[in-house]
Amino acid sequence: NAGVTQTPKFQVLKTGQSMTLQCAQDMNHEYMSWYRQDPGMGLRLIHYSVGAGITDQGEVPNGYNVSRSTTEDFPLRLLSAAPSQTSVYFCASIRTGGNYEQYFGPGTRLTVT
Amino acid sequence: GQQVMQIPQYQHVQEGEDFTTYCNSSTTLSNIQWYKQRPGGHPVFLIQLVKSGEVKKQKRLTFQFGEAKKNSSLHITATQTTDVGTYFCAGRGNNFNKFYFGSGTKLNVKP
Numbered sequence: 001n002a003g004v005t006q007t008p009k010f011q012v013l014k015t016g017q018s019m020t021l022q023c024a025q026d027m028n029h030e031y032m033s034w035y036r037q038d039p040g041m042g043l044r045l046i047h048y049s050v051g052a053g054i055t056d057q058g059e060v061p062n063g064y065n066v067s068r069s070t071t072e073d074f075p076l077r078l079l080s081a082a083p084s085q086t087s088v089y090f091c092a093s094i095r096t097g098g099n100y101e102q103y104f105g106p107g108t109r110l111t112v113t
Numbered sequence: 114g115q116q117v118m119q120i121p122q123y124q125h126v127q128e129g130e131d132f133t134t135y136c137n138s139s140t141t142l143s144n145i146q147w148y149k150q151r152p153g154g155h156p157v158f159l160i161q162l163v164k165s166g167e168v169k170k171q172k173r174l175t176f177q178f179g180e181a182k183k184n185s186s187l188h189i190t191a192t193q194t195t196d197v198g199t200y201f202c203a204g205r206g207n208n209f210n211k212f213y214f215g216s217g218t219k220l221n222v223k224p
């Protein structure tokens with residue numbers, strides 16, 4: 001199993017550009033989520049999904065869109081990048097019915113200039 | 114909204130000293146998890162606590178969940194250089210699908 005994979009590892013965007021961060025998992029986990037990590041602020045939940053076709057907002061959803069068309073993939077779209085979205089983004093998945101252990105991907109470091 | 118506060122922000126210890134990090138929630142939690150993130154890495158799950166007053170041990174690590182399910186602590190006995198990293202707590206409230214992370218405690222261990 002590859003676990004949770006994220007692409008790209010690094011990305012630089014100009015203000016106003018859009019892009020999609022990719023996340024995939026091969027563990028057949030129903031729950032997937034996106035976090036952003038900023039210095040001194042821990043991880044903040046952006047969006048999450050409890051299964052294909054179902055998504056919901058987390059703490060900081062503004063400026064981000066998600067969709068979940070398959071169990072494996074959970075892409076995060078930045079509609080119009082802003083410098084405030086400079087951060088490290090982590091995708092995570094959970095096997096529901098267990099102890100809800102979150103498996104994190106390696107992260108995407110995004111810089112918006 | 115739900116908040117989980119974590120202290121201290123940083124801790125520098127000599128190898129062999131003990132280390133403790135604390136989490137406090139503004140509301141009652143359904144459960145709390147602990148994660149470790151090595152420098153440049155991603156968070157890795159350590160443990161989940163569910164019951165009021167629960168205490169769990171993993172070798173030199175001791176995890177506690179308060180009686181009121183509003184606070185938790187992680188204690189490391191006799192730190193080693195391999196313990197270096199940032200430790201996060203993550204609590205879940207009434208909405209079982211949302212995790213609220215503390216800001217983390219960055220541990221540095223001097224050999």
